[in-house]
Amino acid sequence: VVLGILASGRGSNLHSIAKAVQSGQLAAKIGVVISDKPAANALNLAADFQLPAVCVDRKQYRTQLEFEQALANELQLHQVKLVVLAGFMRILSPYFVHLFANRIMNIHPSLLPAFPGKNAQEQAIRYGAKLSGCTVHFVDEGMDSGPVILQQAVPVFAEDTPDKLAERILQQEHQAYPQAIKLYAEGKLQIDGRLVKITE
Numbered sequence: 001v002v003l004g005i006l007a008s009g010r011g012s013n014l015h016s017i018a019k020a021v022q023s024g025q026l027a028a029k030i031g032v033v034i035s036d037k038p039a040a041n042a043l044n045l046a047a048d049f050q051l052p053a054v055c056v057d058r059k060q061y062r063t064q065l066e067f068e069q070a071l072a073n074e075l076q077l078h079q080v081k082l083v084v085l086a087g088f089m090r091i092l093s094p095y096f097v098h099l100f101a102n103r104i105m106n107i108h109p110s111l112l113p114a115f116p117g118k119n120a121q122e123q124a125i126r127y128g129a130k131l132s133g134c135t136v137h138f139v140d141e142g143m144d145s146g147p148v149i150l151q152q153a154v155p156v157f158a159e160d161t162p163d164k165l166a167e168r169i170l171q172q173e174h175q176a177y178p179q180a181i182k183l184y185a186e187g188k189l190q191i192d193g194r195l196v197k198i199t200e
């Protein structure tokens with residue numbers, strides 16, 4: 001399966017996926033890495049891994065629709081079958097979500113449906129949650145609301161800061177995301193309404 005990875009920043013999830021592909025653990029091809037920000041470290045990482053990479057800068061487009069059409073063009077040009085959001089800090093409109101229906105994954109640093117949106121780790125600490133974690137899910141029209149594929153839990157400690165918790169969750173993210181993509185690539189994910197069934 002050909003992946004299109006969308007990232008806005010650091011790119012540590014991109015790194016873990018690229019490593020899994022490189023080692024042969026994950027039978028997939030990264031067709032293109034796309035960032036919406038020219039300065040994203042994800043673009044440097046893509047260069048390190050010698051992956052095709054392009055910046056589709058939101059500022060260069062008048063409307064969200066034109067921006068998303070440019071994204072879709074790049075993805076189609078590289079024959080992308082699965083869109084992987086890896087720290088992509090933009091909401092995609094229903095237009096884009098329908099273009100790639102059930103073919104967009106996202107990773108979120110909480111156990112959804114708890115703590116959607118920004119600063120999920122800080123939300124978990126403020127709430128007093130004793131467990132948090134990460135969720136890999138398919139993207140639907142809502143915010144962090146699509147069908148759940150995999151979740152991994154971590155403890156939240158009394159002395160945690162958002163950064164400490166984020167680091168603990170990130171270690172799980174780096175396992176869960178390649179694993180979820182692998183299940184998809186092997187045709188083992190079946191979506192039935194909200195429910196993702198993992199077949200063996």
Ligand code: GRF
Pocket residue numbers: 007009010011012013014086087088107108109170173
């Ligand atoms: C991760 O915590 C991910 O869950 C969230 O954004 C962060 C991206 O980190 N969606 P990175 O750019 O992959 O290092």
